[in-house]
Amino acid sequence: MSRSFLFIPGDVPRMIQQLEIFSADSVILDFEDSVATHQKDEARNLVESFLTQHHFTTPAIYVRINATDSDEFIADMQTLKNLPIKGIVLPKASLAAIETVTKHLTLPIIALLETPSGFLSLPDIAQHPSVEGLLLGAEDLAKSLDLERTVSGEEILYFRSQLVLTAKAYHKYAIDTPFTNTTSDIGLLEDIKRSRQLGFDAKAAIHPNHISAINQHFSPSEAAIHEARRIMTIAEKQQSVRFSLDGRMIDKPIIDRAKKTLDLAKRYRLL
Template sequence: MQKLRRTMLFMPGNNPGMLQDAAILGADAIILDLEDAVSLTEKDSARILVRDAIKYIDYSQVEVVVRVNPLDTEFGPQDVDVIARVKPDTLLVPKADVEEIKLVDIMLAKIEEEEGYLVGSIKIIALIETALGLETVYEVIKASQRMVGVLLGGEDLTADLGITRTKEGEEIFYARNKVATVCRALRVDAIDTPFTDTNDYEGLTKDTARAKSLGLTGKSAINPRQIEIIHAVFAPTEVELKQALRVLAAMEEAEKEGKGVFSLDGKMIDAPVINRARTTVELGQRLGLIER
């Protein structure tokens, strides 16, 4: 079953205390960050710290993702080589483009063979944060069979575009829409950019709801206090669950009567509505909101 990635919590890779507590904060996935959160002088020590954390801390309740440095820096190749040997669940590849993803894929395959891991067992999430990455996101996803998702980096993307990042997020509407659509087409997760004001809970709720309405399947977070709100937004509501269950019950009755088409509350129910109802019920079951 596909992993839940409603929330992906960034944790600085150079903070031992935060690495120790990361697994119990409630996020679906944790991103142990070796890139933006770590200064140049601490890159090497952070890499070792994250490596040892994965080896010795019980992260079994969360997906462990490591954001490595770009491969065109002196740190990126070392990050991949050291971290992959302790088998994190996933690598988050920054400034992702087709060539970068292909290179990471090759490096991972070599390390997996050397370490005796199943080839392909370490997955990849592409961090889309440049205009080039956004416009080639389809090809980026197709560049590796390890790809399980895309994370949109709104801050770096708007910097690359030379525009101002705002709370309202209108400037990344196209980016969100494109990432969501392409990810849905290729059946991988579409993770939204973080909401950077950690004290604005109303703004976070609105921003997360906007992302969900566009088809993104989860949201990254930079503070544990954001997790509960994001989970609440991405969970089906009681009304949505009840309606989905009614649709499926009506479908079963129609099938018993040999009807290929049926209506509910005066509205024709077709395959897209049924599929949406099934998805809603499945998510509700996985979250323990309804019984299986």
């Protein structure tokens, strides 16, 4: 479980060797759009060399591969075969692409939804056993659909909600698209709050300076932790799954949620 997924270009040593300090729960080393076509081999060898020499428990490491129909795909698979990574991020996700990947690797897949046809087969993608999460790629999707991107993002509301709905229906993680403006702090906060409101579990970022705000907003709030503690204290003391607290009925779903909140708080070292 991650709150934040940070994209780092696969060909920039200065960034790669700092990946553990940005507080991102997950890092996505990128072989795709941030690497020029003639430097794909440089990126593969750099990431391979780095991950062979340096091992991490946190953050979790993912690699965004090149599309399955690209010239780079097979070489990407060769490189990732023996690397200790948590999973891969699959661009232009489709059911066919997922099946192609699973012929080469058994790693968990985060499906990057960034094509109209991908969205049309969203439930099929989400149900695939190798898929652990759905990530919205709003920039490419907007291009395909002639959507005009805005800071407030009304134009992608439908896709955000559809992705969250599908992910939750099949118990997969819903990960929101990165906020791509690296100079607007206010825009970033608004965008993160909207992600949270719409039900996303996590958000991707293309700049390390966005991570702390994402982590903060995708963590349980102090008030939520406080309430969860009270609920769990009573539940454990009374050995009961049905009681009243401040005049409110507490039942099993609320207790389960309180437990989840405390688990998350513990994982994120908020206790």
